[in-house]
Amino acid sequence: MPRPPDREWIGQLYDRYGPALYRYAVMVLADPAGAADVVQAVFVALIRRGAAPDFDERYLRRAVRNGCFSALRNRRRDVLASAAPILETIEGDNERPVERLALEQALRELPAEQREVVHLKAFDGMTFQEIADMTGESINTVASRYRYAIEKLRVHLA
Numbered sequence: 001m002p003r004p005p006d007r008e009w010i011g012q013l014y015d016r017y018g019p020a021l022y023r024y025a026v027m028v029l030a031d032p033a034g035a036a037d038v039v040q041a042v043f044v045a046l047i048r049r050g051a052a053p054d055f056d057e058r059y060l061r062r063a064v065r066n067g068c069f070s071a072l073r074n075r076r077r078d079v080l081a082s083a084a085p086i087l088e089t090i091e092g093d094n095e096r097p098v099e100r101l102a103l104e105q106a107l108r109e110l111p112a113e114q115r116e117v118v119h120l121k122a123f124d125g126m127t128f129q130e131i132a133d134m135t136g137e138s139i140n141t142v143a144s145r146y147r148y149a150i151e152k153l154r155v156h157l158a
Contacts, residue, residue, distance in 0.1 A: 010047055017057055018043070020124070021064045027119035028068040030108045034075075038067035061134060065116070072112055106156035114149035121146055 018039060025035035042063045107115055120126045120134070128146070132139040 010043060013046070013060075014043055017060050020057075021060055023123070024061065024116075024119060025064050025068050027107070027123070028065070028112050028116045029071060030112075030115065034071055035068075038064055038071055041067055058134060065135065068116075069112070102157055103153075106153050109156065110149050110152060114145045114152070117142055117145040118149045118153075 021042070022035055022039050025038045026032050029035050029038070042060065045063070107118070110118070116135070117131060120131045121128070126134070128139050128142045131137075132142045135142065137145075
């Protein structure tokens with residue numbers, strides 16, 4: 001994305017990538033408020049850098065990922081995750097609220113690394129190789145995390 005003059009570039013960058021980055025952060029953290037904080041911190045850091053080179057989605061997603069896992073490391077273990085929804089409501093979703101709540105609870109119970117892979121694979125349509133490249137993990141690790149997550153979701157939702 002070529003950089004527009006002045007600071008318009010940050011608004012355009014946020015408009016283009018912000019919502020998807022937020023959804024990704026919500027899934028990793030299972031905490032909408034924490035996700036908003038991480039995404040905001042990434043964009044604030046870009047502003048502070050001043051003269052910004054061209055940023056792409058991979059760079060931004062990596063920065064958000066790093067922010068999420070830093071937040072998870074800093075989060076006290078005894079603090080309960082937010083009760084706010086981590087799945088977006090879609091049209092027609094009101095017909096099956098029980099299933100939606102069950103899926104959301106099952107996702108919350110997954111480790112962050114597994115939630116991340118499920119989100120990137122199922123919601124963002126990335127391949128295991130793309131996820132491995134983005135996370136720096138081996139493709140086998142990524143595939144295993146996905147497989148374990150799906151198994152846990154099946155057990156929880158059965």
